[in-house]
Amino acid sequence: QLPSRPQLSPECRDLLGQLLERDPLKRISFEGFFAHPFVDMEHVPGPESLGKATDLVVEAVRKDQEGDAKAALSLYCKALEYFVPALHYESDARRKEAIRAKVGQYISRAEELKVLVTSSNKNLLQKGNPSRELLKEMAKDKPRLCTALEMASAAMAKEEEGRDDGDTLELYQQSLGELLLLLAAEPAGRRRELLHMEIQTLMARAEYLKDQIKMREAQSMGKEALSEPFRSGEFPS
Numbered sequence: 624q625l626p627s628r629p630q631l632s633p634e635c636r637d638l639l640g641q642l643l644e645r646d647p648l649k650r651i652s653f654e655g656f657f658a659h660p661f662v663d664m665e666h667v668p669g670p671e672s673l674g675k676a677t678d679l680v681v682e683a684v685r686k687d688q689e690g691d692a693k694a695a696l697s698l699y700c701k702a703l704e705y706f707v708p709a710l711h712y713e714s715d716a717r718r719k720e721a722i723r724a725k726v727g728q729y730i731s732r733a734e735e736l737k738v739l740v741t742s743s744n745k746n747l748l749q750k751g752n753p754s755r756e757l758l759k760e761m762a763k764d765k766p767r768l769c770t771a772l773e774m775a776s777a778a779m780a781k782e783e784e785g786r787d788d789g790d791t792l793e794l795y796q797q798s799l800g801e802l803l804l805l806l807a808a809e810p811a812g813r814r815r816e817l818l819h820m821e822i823q824t825l826m827a828r829a830e831y832l833k834d835q836i837k838m839r840e841a842q843s844m845g846k847e848a849l850s851e852p853f854r855s856g857e858f859p860s
Contacts, residue, residue, distance in 0.1 A: 634661035666704050668712035673722070676705035680729060687732070696736040699729055734761075734813035758817040768805050768818075774798035775825050782828065787835055795829035 625636055638661045641651035657664055666672075683698035706726045713719040738760050762768040778794035802822050809815040 632661070634659070637661070666708050668708035670712070672705050672709035672712055676702045676709055679705065683729075687736070692736050692739045696733060696740055699733040699736065703729060703733070731813040731816065754817050754820060758814065758821055761814045761817065765805075767801070771798050771801040771805060772821075775802070775821070778825075779828065782832060787832055789836065792829060792832050792836060795825060795832065799825055799829060 625631065625639060631639070638651070638656075638659050641655070641659075644650040651659070656662060679698050679702035683695050683702055686698060687695035703726065706722065706729070710719060710722055710726065713722060735757060738757060759769070759772055762772060774794060775798035778791055778798060781791040781794065799822065802818065802825070806815065806818050806822060809818060
């Protein structure tokens with residue numbers, strides 16, 4: 624029996640099972656071993672890896688620009704299968720870091736496209752993929768995050784209606800408190816990036832609203848101070 628730890632993929636377990644076959648006639652052959660999906664000789668690190676990855680990603684970007692999200696996603700995924708081996712093969716530290724940075728960008732875009740392709744909200748494609756709408760779509764499997772984002776949307780709606788009061792500010796603060804907790808627990812990835820950007824936007828709006836409230840309070844206190852001598856019957860000399 625194969626151990627449960629560490630976790631093994633189904634392809635790995637299948638290959639090990641065939642290699643450990645007692646009967647030599649039933650054991651996997653030399654040719655079968657190298658043709659097995661887990662061995663995947665097509666993506667072994669080598670000098671051709673980067674060239675294959677680059678060709679695929681150029682086509683992925685073209686499809687992306689044309690608005691063909693499904694084809695672009697497929698091509699990005701295929702390109703990444705070559706980019707990862709290319710990273711292992713590359714010995715120049717500077718080039719390796721540059722490839723890693725690009726790979727990070729392609730992974731982020733692939734995550735976005737995956738949401739767009741699988742989403743029932745097809746309006747996202749027509750809207751030009753705004754970050755806030757995309758974040759909401761990516762949060763569908765996280766009820767707590769959805770609730771916090773809805774709270775933030777309610778605060779923005781109140782502010783846009785002209786209700787720039789303490790209740791609106793409190794709503795901003797409640798949503799930010801929850802979102803900051805969720806950000807701390809969110810693993811690295813495109814959703815975390817989008818959540819971080821959204822929090823920065825909400826913080827800026829909350830700070831602006833707080834300044835507006837303070838300004839109105841100061842103006843109100845100033846008017847009361849000016850009118851006080853008149854109410855008491857005293858006049859400035």
